[in-house]
Amino acid sequence: MSHTPPKIVPAKLALRQPRALQDPTWVRWLLTATAVGFISLFICLPLGLVIFQALSKGISTYWSALTQDDTLSAINLTLLVALVTVPLNTVFGVAAAWAITRFDFKGKSLLTTLIDLPFSVSPVISGFIFVLLFGAEGWFGEWLMAHDIKIIFAVPGIILATLFITFPFVARQLIPLMQEMGNQEEEAALSLGASGWKTFWAVTLPNIKWALLYGVLLCNARAMGEFGAVSVVSGHIRGLTNTLPLHVEVNYNDYDVVGAFASASILAALAIVTLILKTALEWKQATR
Amino acid sequence: MSRTSIMPGFRPTISFTLLYLSLVVLIPLSTLVFKSFQLSWEDYLNIITNKRVLSSFRVSFITALVAAGIASFFGFIVAWVLVRYAFIGKRFFHALIDFPFALPTAVAGIVLATIFQPSGFLGKFLMQTFGIQVAFKPLGIVMALIFISIPFIVRTVEPVLLEFESSMEEAGASLGATRWQVFTKIIFPNVFPALLTGFALAFARGVGEYGSVIFIAGNIPYISEIVPLLIVTKLEQFDIEGATAIALTMLVISFLLLLLINVLQYWVRKRSGQL
Numbered sequence: 001m002s003h004t005p006p007k008i009v010p011a012k013l014a015l016r017q018p019r020a021l022q023d024p025t026w027v028r029w030l031l032t033a034t035a036v037g038f039i040s041l042f043i044c045l046p047l048g049l050v051i052f053q054a055l056s057k058g059i060s061t062y063w064s065a066l067t068q069d070d071t072l073s074a075i076n077l078t079l080l081v082a083l084v085t086v087p088l089n090t091v092f093g094v095a096a097a098w099a100i101t102r103f104d105f106k107g108k109s110l111l112t113t114l115i116d117l118p119f120s121v122s123p124v125i126s127g128f129i130f131v132l133l134f135g136a137e138g139w140f141g142e143w144l145m146a147h148d149i150k151i152i153f154a155v156p157g158i159i160l161a162t163l164f165i166t167f168p169f170v171a172r173q174l175i176p177l178m179q180e181m182g183n184q185e186e187e188a189a190l191s192l193g194a195s196g197w198k199t200f201w202a203v204t205l206p207n208i209k210w211a212l213l214y215g216v217l218l219c220n221a222r223a224m225g226e227f228g229a230v231s232v233v234s235g236h237i238r239g240l241t242n243t244l245p246l247h248v249e250v251n252y253n254d255y256d257v258v259g260a261f262a263s264a265s266i267l268a269a270l271a272i273v274t275l276i277l278k279t280a281l282e283w284k285q286a287t288r
Numbered sequence: 289m290s291r292t293s294i295m296p297g298f299r300p301t302i303s304f305t306l307l308y309l310s311l312v313v314l315i316p317l318s319t320l321v322f323k324s325f326q327l328s329w330e331d332y333l334n335i336i337t338n339k340r341v342l343s344s345f346r347v348s349f350i351t352a353l354v355a356a357g358i359a360s361f362f363g364f365i366v367a368w369v370l371v372r373y374a375f376i377g378k379r380f381f382h383a384l385i386d387f388p389f390a391l392p393t394a395v396a397g398i399v400l401a402t403i404f405q406p407s408g409f410l411g412k413f414l415m416q417t418f419g420i421q422v423a424f425k426p427l428g429i430v431m432a433l434i435f436i437s438i439p440f441i442v443r444t445v446e447p448v449l450l451e452f453e454s455s456m457e458e459a460g461a462s463l464g465a466t467r468w469q470v471f472t473k474i475i476f477p478n479v480f481p482a483l484l485t486g487f488a489l490a491f492a493r494g495v496g497e498y499g500s501v502i503f504i505a506g507n508i509p510y511i512s513e514i515v516p517l518l519i520v521t522k523l524e525q526f527d528i529e530g531a532t533a534i535a536l537t538m539l540v541i542s543f544l545l546l547l548l549i550n551v552l553q554y555w556v557r558k559r560s561g562q563l
Contacts (some may be wrong), residue, residue, distance in 0.1 A: 021454075021470070028373055033368040034359075036381065038362045042435050043384050046391075046399040049409070053402060091450050092308045111305070113550075120546040122496025123393075124516035125535045128523065131333040131441060132319040137528055146304025158535055163312050183295060196296030218389075227499035239525065245394040245499070254397045266393040271390035272474070273416060279383045 051270040052262035065262035073239045074263065076245035077155065081243060082223040085162045091214055093170025097208075098200075101178035102186070112175065118167045123228025127161045130233050135162075153235030158243065161229040166219045173209055173215035180206060214281045221274040225267055317539075324536045327529055335533040338390040340509050341518065346538075348515040351426050352494030355433030356441075360487045362434075363441025364479075368443070389439045393499025401503035417473050424506025429514065432500045437490035444486035448479050448556070481556040488552055492545040496538065 134151035251260035298497035
């Protein structure tokens with residue numbers, strides 16, 4: 001390719017970088033040790049402790065804690081909440097990304113900012129606003145009471161609070177990516193006569209699928225793990241309105257350490273699976 | 289609307305987006321503002337200037353500030369080591385950085401409480417060797433918030449370090465700068481806006497954090513009671529007015545922080561020449 005002859009550099013010289021470009025060896029060692037020590041203390045140790053505590057009284061205690069009725073119903077509720085909220089927020093994320101990145105309109109940057117809003121609201125406040133809407137003293141409180149509909153201290157409230165908390169995840173992954181991609185490929189498909197849907201399925205979706213999965217993954221992790229917002233609206237009714245994170249709290253406050261850590265170990269496993277898939281997806285996106 | 293609108297689907301997608309945004313986010317959030325209109329200015333001031341409320345704000349802000357600061361220092365080192373050095377297990381450590389993002393806060397809370405409580409693995413050691421008690425003190429809150437802050441710092445600083453042009457360092461070196469001068473005069477000033485953004489993100493998250501803090505904090509009024517917990521306490525006592533006033537104050541502060549973060553990020557992009 002290049003026509004310039006290869007430079008002949010003595011091996012020793014070629015390897016040696018100027019001192020001002022390289023950190024001294026002792027600095028490297030010190031910084032690496034600090035970084036590894038810090039991450040070990042704050043991340044590896046907590047991770048190891050969940051597993052250790054869950055199994056501290058033996059596998060059979062662990063297993064019986066996991067298969068208690070209350071634990072199983074907490075697992076079911078957590079799955080139900082994720083099953084409702086993740087698809088809704090995914091559809092929203094795709095629609096919002098399409099509207100924002102494929103068209104120009106007034107107030108676009110305001111809309112983008114508003115979508116990110118739930119990220120900057122404290123989880124407790126995210127739950128509280130639904131109490132203000134649907135609680136006994138809330139806007140719709142009397143009406144709901146009269147019609148015997150329960151939202152707060154019941155499953156619908158948990159779902160609403162989780163919807164709010166996980167609202168931005170998918171949209172936030174898709175918007176920058178679709179912005180960067182531009183719409184030439186879609187315009188080409190459309191001008192060749194493809195329908196709008198066909199264009200989306202055959203052109204857009206294959207391009208955004210890894211980012212979409214990434215968003216869904218993070219959305220799901222948060223939906224299953226949310227604590228603060230859900231804790232405000234749930235009422236902590238054992239076997240009825242306790243999600244898995246709330247079940248962890250209830251057990252812990254009852255000094256049932258094995259029970260708390262057994263439930264916690266499922267959530268920690270979820271976090272680890274999320275991390276592994278996330279790393280795999282990042283790798284996929286990088287090699288796309 | 290766009291001039292080159294052969295793209296279909298604007299009306300349905302924007303209608304759905306606006307409707308869903310209003311139903312899930314805007315209307316619920318606005319209840320907080322409307323509810324606070326029912327309070328007179330004096331009521332509001334009375335609630336907010338209550339000694340216990342002011343203490344909780346002090347505890348929340350100071351612990352979040354200290355934690356974000358400590359996490360910034362170590363997070364910068366972690367990002368530096370991950371970008372610039374090679375060592376065994378680097379990929380593993382790299383993947384672990386996001387663990388605090390992925391781990392549900394309640395789990396983080398009970399784990400940290402177990403480690404740092406007086407009978408716990410590290411709590412016992414710190415107590416016996418240095419006489420420091422971590423759990424049920426503001427220091428415990430700081431520990432929990434450091435854990436939460438790590439990914440914010442590392443993930444904001446890392447891309448800037450990765451894209452940093454080595455030619456700038458080379459120019460400095462060839463003009464006779466020492467390694468320390470190259471770092472303090474060339475590298476650090478370029479990474480600083482990103483570090484500050486990470487700090488602000490961590491701080492904003494820390495002020496509102498609930499799940500990971502309440503187990504380790506002990507929640508002693510005036511000492512280790514954080515603002516989000518006080519909102520929950522007021523709610524449990526059916527003091528909706530009190531909860532509303534405190535929540536609104538928190539919300540306004542969060543939005544101001546969000547604004548600040550946006551300005552910082554604009555600054556980062558401008559400095560790195562993306563604008």
